Amino acid sequence: MYAVAGATGRVGSATARHLLADGAEVRVLVRDRERVEEWIRQGAEARVVDLGDRAAMRDAITGCDGLFILLPFDFTVDDLDAYADAVTTSVAGAVADSGIPHVVMLSAGGADLPDGTGPITGMHRMEQALRATGTVLTALRSGHFQEKVGDLIEAARAGVYPVFAASADVPVPMVATRDLGATAARALLSPDATSTSIDVRGPAYSEREVAGVLGTALERELEVVVLPEDAWAPALIDAGFRPHVAESIAELYRAYERGLLAPRADRAVRVDTPIEDTITGLTAA
Numbered sequence: 001m002y003a004v005a006g007a008t009g010r011v012g013s014a015t016a017r018h019l020l021a022d023g024a025e026v027r028v029l030v031r032d033r034e035r036v037e038e039w040i041r042q043g044a045e046a047r048v049v050d051l052g053d054r055a056a057m058r059d060a061i062t063g064c065d066g067l068f069i070l071l072p073f074d075f076t077v078d079d080l081d082a083y084a085d086a087v088t089t090s091v092a093g094a095v096a097d098s099g100i101p102h103v104v105m106l107s108a109g110g111a112d113l114p115d116g117t118g119p120i121t122g123m124h125r126m127e128q129a130l131r132a133t134g135t136v137l138t139a140l141r142s143g144h145f146q147e148k149v150g151d152l153i154e155a156a157r158a159g160v161y162p163v164f165a166a167s168a169d170v171p172v173p174m175v176a177t178r179d180l181g182a183t184a185a186r187a188l189l190s191p192d193a194t195s196t197s198i199d200v201r202g203p204a205y206s207e208r209e210v211a212g213v214l215g216t217a218l219e220r221e222l223e224v225v226v227l228p229e230d231a232w233a234p235a236l237i238d239a240g241f242r243p244h245v246a247e248s249i250a251e252l253y254r255a256y257e258r259g260l261l262a263p264r265a266d267r268a269v270r271v272d273t274p275i276e277d278t279i280t281g282l283t284a285a
Ligand SMILES: NC(=O)c1ccc[n+]([C@@H]2O[C@H](COP(=O)([O-])OP(=O)(O)OC[C@H]3O[C@@H](n4cnc5c(N)ncnc54)[C@H](OP(=O)(O)O)[C@@H]3O)[C@@H](O)[C@H]2O)c1
Pocket: 005, 006, 007, 008, 009, 010, 011, 012, 030, 031, 032, 049, 050, 051, 052, 070, 071, 072, 073, 106, 107, 108, 109, 123, 142, 143, 144, 145, 148, 177
């Protein structure tokens, strides 16, 4: 039996679907009771659990062979670090209490570093806390999600494709979340003997190439606008992010520029869903 958190989200749902397709027993962890039925119809068990509830998490994962876990971003909180640490304390406590032998964590490139990477610092601390429980941790260090393009569709419909980087012409590896789900399911089904980290690398695209694909899907020409570094946080605030969140995301973009998110894991896997497929799905949705 494999427990899968975040099953109403992109990577968690893909992980659960891949496990079910492989014939594995799956217990999805959802926090919304209304989402239970859809998983039962697909052949999974379901538990209603909040990741911040250590005792409920322990009960939900006890006896399972493996757990897929993530550190969800919540940009509505007053303190991103305090939120990340509260989720981490609960999840790592539940992992220790339950004695579950294997955890696959959705992490990110740069999670080996303790600071300078914005929201990824929370994933650094979660990796450390999970390793300290004695479980075998497989940390999947993902690069940039292809689905992040979805955040730009509204601006693109108005003809603009903003770029939060020094150049729109540097290719950056981008991963489709369905590929991450497939990778997580494989990692659960064939656990490593000892804790390890894996860079998950997708095909590389420059932002100008992504803008071209998005423009084709939207049937309009997009103006690629490269924002200077000092405009990143203000632009994010204009887009509705709270100032401390905007600063944290701007730090993440600066970390990209400084190479802090480069692959440095124990090994790497390559995945290959092209951005065209992801953008077709996003624009059709
Ligand atoms: N964006 C990137 O480029 C990038 C790169 C590397 C790593 N990551 C990692 O990927 C994560 C996002 O993965 P995703 O796209 O699959 O996420 P997603 O689609 O946003 O889904 C998040 C999932 O977590 C659940 N969740 C949130 N808070 C919870 C709580 N307190 N208790 C229980 N469940 C909770 C959500 O449930 P509800 O449906 O109830 O909200 C949902 O199922 C990020 O948080 C980050 O850790 C992102």
